[in-house]
Amino acid sequence: MNLLDGAARSYAWGSRTALAELRGLPSPTRHPEAELWFGAHPGDPAHLVSEAGPTSLLEAIDRDPVGQLGAAVAERFDSRLPFLVKFLAADEPLSLQAHPSLDQAREGYRRENAAGVPIDASVRNYRDANHKPELVVALTEFDALAGFRVPRETIELFALLGAEELAPYQRMLEDQPDAIGLRTLFTSWITLPQRALDAVLPAVLDACVRALERAETTRDRRFVAELRTVLELGEYYPGDAGVLAALLLNRVTLRPGEALYLDAGNLHAYLRGTAVEIMANSDNVLRGGLTPKHVDVPELLRVLDFEPLPSPVLESRTQPDGSVRYPTPAPEFALTRVELSSGAGADGAGSSPYTLGPLDRPRILLCVHGSVQVRAGGATLPLQRGHALWIAASDPDPELCAATEDATVFVAEVGSVD
Ligand SMILES: [Zn+2]
Structure with a gap:
């Protein structure tokens, strides 16, 4: 013992106060502190x-x-410790990401080795052959996007926004309000040429502002957190398809002690808060945006699970x-x-x-x-x-x-x- x-x-998204205060150290710190790892990860x-x-x-x-x-x-x-446990403190949103299943990780690792991609290359997706299920338990209020919202509710959100530019995408979901419709819509957004994105995104952000103003008058709180998150992501990552993708995901606020379990294929992004996080000892992340790091859309699409997640919070x-x-x-x-x-x-x-x-x-x-x-x-x-x-x-x-x-x-x- x-x-x-x-x-x-x-990391840049870390907090200058949360981890120092948790440990009883002077705060604010000079650099943002994002994570404190307790494990035997070789890295x-x-x-x-x-x-x-x-x-x-x-x-x-x-x-x-x-x-x-x-x-x-x-x-x-x-003969390895199979888990890694961390304190995590986010002051800014983290990237939009998902993790592979065990089979996908083994296959991807083999494939990238065979292609001769160096293990520490920034474009490498699979740094090991392991899956990375994650469990995050909030220590403070903890905001996140996790899993696809039930399409029926997302259609209501689109209707509330009422942006003409969203109409064709709303129809995709109305025609097929299930995992297949979500796949079609997400795939078309995440692969939109920048020029098309630059036309849709400002219209969506404007619609968010107007919807928030209306919510102010009507005092209808429905989707207010969702709208604010989309606007915030739009400020951090202008022109990023991940901002649109955020419209499709469950916007969750965990209270202290509540948890999210992110299984293979669950599209998620942590937004803000302090937490304990535990995961399988792996580094395999596939990113879809909201990050300056390597993004591999085709590979992300291969591992994503589009089945809607009606209740993302773990019991x-x-x-x-x-x-x-x-x-x-x-x-x-x-x-x-x-x-x-x-x-x-x-x-x-x-x-x-x-x-x-x-x-x-x-x-x-x-x-x-x-x-x-x-x-x-x-x-x-x-x-x-x-x-x-x-x-x-x-x-x-x-x-x-x-x-x-x-x-x-x-x-x-x-x-x-x-
Ligand atoms: Zn993750």
Whole structure:
């Protein structure tokens, strides 16, 4: 068991305050801080903190896969930690993207290798042969676009906008209000020549402004968040087809503790907020716009799932012990939120510790509120807000208890070894 030093990623869309404040560090920071990675990703592993100095978690696992991961996990996942967990803080929208399925990733990786595209080339889509299911749990209000809205509702949005330039596209959806219609419409938008885009986009943005003005008078809040998002994206990425695509997606605001699960083929873009994110250990992203990075439309179209997503927010499950589980089909990871309190009850007794089972599994704990004591074997380590801790499979009987009046910890672990 060791405290973990995360690997900080500074992207332009990050926040100068959120991650520093979470960790109790001076804020605002000089550069935007976007992500803090806790995992053993070869590109940027976290480090185990010890008196002898920091050790890369990747090296520690390479040296002793069975001791760190446990025999079952080491065997099932090829002696690698199968998940990567992060703090993420977005002050600006991220790119419009989707992730491949396992089969698509294997095939794409092989194809790009055969074509001789260097692994670190900016035009490379598949940097590994793995899928990348993602789960994001909000720590603050968290805005995102996720999955295609039910076409019937999108037709209502188009009707509300009432832009003549949108009429032919509205008809595409009216003729076929399903996944096929969405594919036809999205494909025609994302492949529009720039000249055509430059005619449609300003008209759509104008229509958004007018619709918002009308909403102001009528106090009808329907689609207000959607319209504002389209306008905001239009300012960040003028002339980008992704701005039109945003009209087709569910606009979600998660409250703290709520989650989104982004399975293979789900078109999504994070917009703003702070979150815990966990994913399979992969870097495979296919972008469709809203980014200065590499965009590969044909490849994105190959992996996209156009089936509408009526309710994108994941249903969490409260366990008998009071912890909250975010169930997903991903075997690589599982995430649980544990609320602890040290509050003495009426009988004066403190609350009992939270035990982590089953044994022989690795875990990463992230504390997001208060602080806790983590015990395993004879050792005890304090874990504070904004910090993380690695528990090896060989650490005996780990348990936690609150060191402050109340505390919140996320437990990241492997989903299934079957
Ligand atoms: Zn993603």
